[in-house]
């Protein structure tokens with residue numbers, strides 16, 4: 186399927202995803218875990234388009250959610266509640282009530298306050314809430330500080346030194362059923378060691394919980410975090426990751442839960458954008474395109490490097506350029522000092538590896554509508570989300586009764 190044809194029919198900017206790659210990524214991950222009792226709960230924050238969720242749901246996946254909105258969208262996509270886990274440090278009473286009503290598999294509890302709140306809401310509903318406690322194992326995942334979550338100083342999870350006390354407390358709560366232990370140490374992790382180090386700590390904890398507190402821990406949730414190649418990273422293949430985990434969990438007698446996000450969708454999508462202007466300053470050449478940090482914030486927020494390719498390559502020596510968007514912020518760039526073959530206004534560029542945390546982090550900043558999303562399958566493509574319209578930009582705005 187030619188990207189130029191998609192651009193012509195759908196317009197730019199738009200996200201384009203490959204059905205075949207999404208399917209393959211899920212199958213590779215699932216096959217790597219073959220024989221290990223497990224559940225793959227795709228972390229839908231990476232990309233929550235309904236059609237994408239359904240590709241994974243239809244192949245036996247569940248979902249990792251972090252908000253009422255994600256629960257709503259998960260149910261809309263037809264997810265089985267028994268395959269949904271609910272993570273996140275800020276669950277409100279309303280969100281907890283909604284998840285209890287839906288009868289999800291488990292809450293990944295991130296604090297003592299949350300544990301008490303779940304007990305309270307479950308008692309109001311007269312039911313028992315299934316929980317795992319998310320433990321913060323204090324492991325350095327060696328990734329960008331904004332996406333490291335398992336360090337002592339991070340807001341996530343329950344400090345490992347406090348975990349036994351909280352498990353003991355959870356055991357005494359009338360409307361709580363402790364089913365598991367959970368951790369998620371960070372994202373875009375490109376080595377196996379941090380995962381294995383965390384697993385060692387959790388295994389020790391499970392051992393203590395079973396022997397000292399007679400808690401029947403049935404689930405071990407290892408979170409997500411497996412990295413992908415954006416440039417020259419060489420993250421472990423899912424086969425290596427799974428082999429190591431298989432080895433380490435032999436005889437543990439737990440169903441393993443995984444919450445992969447990026448590894449399933451990241452390299453299955455790109456952002457298609459059109460060059461608007463070339464602008465030369467004394468020291469810089471800017472390629473100004475019709476999309477920016479409003480649609481893909483990763484370069485601006487994490488100094489993330491993503492490949493950029495012209496859809497049709499022009500002859501000539503590469504230039505060194507900044508690829509920037511139209512947003513009124515100096516941080517609005519896709520690439521700085523990047524070698525790019527020559528381009529002209531009207532040319533299409535593909536910002537690669539944009540399937541994860543692209544659209545899901547997009548905003549309407551500067552009142553640009555959010556882009557369309559397109560799914561390609563073989564020789565066909567479908568618009569799986571319409572481009573936002575101008576009228577949607579002011580949807581829900583009211584004029585107050587008092588004078589302005």
Ligand code: LLP
Nearest residue numbers: 228272369372373409410444445446447542
């Ligand atoms: N589980 C939990 C509890 C998480 O917080 C996350 C991601 C995942 C699973 C999925 O992690 P993954 O497999 O995708 O690494 N916006 C950042 C990434 C933020 C990750 C947040 N949590 C980025 O664009 O790099």
